[in-house]
Amino acid sequence: MTAGFELEELGHYVEDEALLQIVMQMWDSFFSTVEPPYPAFEPIGAEGPVLCASVSISGARPGLVTVTVPQATASALAAVMLQEEALPEDEVHDALGEVANIVAGNVKALVPDAGSLGLPVLSTATPRLGNGAAEVGRMDAVWRDGWLSVIVWLS
Template identity: 30%
Template sequence: MSQVAFQVSREQVLEITQEVFTAMLDQGETLTFERFEPVPDFADPLFAWVEMHADSEFGAFTGRAVVKTETETAHEITRSLLMLAPDEEVTEADLTDAFGEIANVVGGNVKALIDAVARLTLPQVGATPPAEDNAMFLQDLAIDWRGRVLVVSLWVLL
């Protein structure tokens, strides 16, 4: 595996996240911005991630895109994506599908930046992060969306 084959800039991650949220959640309005203040500790975190498996001139490698936020923010993302009323209950299945889809589309756009043929796994969603064993952290980007905080992280699995 090679980190050289998985170079994605912070600006690219921000642009991808803004495009995804603008198109999928905010009816064409950009409400997603880089956060420059410290990221608060998430009291009730939720994680969604996808992995990208690729074969390149540098060899085979796997990357991972992870989106982390408060569970309540993931509920708001779900309401927005599914066009639910603000007071409408979010089911566990809807939460998993919607928040997973956000990670899927962000990861898919990151995958498109890889200079190799790559495939994307199905998204996973959980209250705990994916295992970091044999994983090398590349970068994260804190995001403000509608006054809420998310973090998009990129990893290479070794």
């Protein structure tokens, strides 16, 4: 039992299908000029240079939402989102952070007693979480020559 909640219970708040819907609605709003990502049949392992944007959720059920992509995919996503080519690294980071923030805001709405969202944090590796966190939702997809992985952890 973690913080008074069974881990199996946490998965009912953010099911994979709900996470897919959140990502596709975000895609329709910010990336509608390009083809959508295609859900992968298996989880995608983060290989090569990646960029990971994570946003924390506070409250009775704290958690973390991560969006991980290859660095080249991050640049392509930012170019589409901002409708510009050849963006500087800080703008690519800001765009991926905004994607994670949008997804986290929608995930937060699904979790009862959720507190506030943290600011997006960018890294070149996926975060390592403690024993109290459980992966409760995951969406892996293929887009163009890359992939994206959106994972929700709750404690």
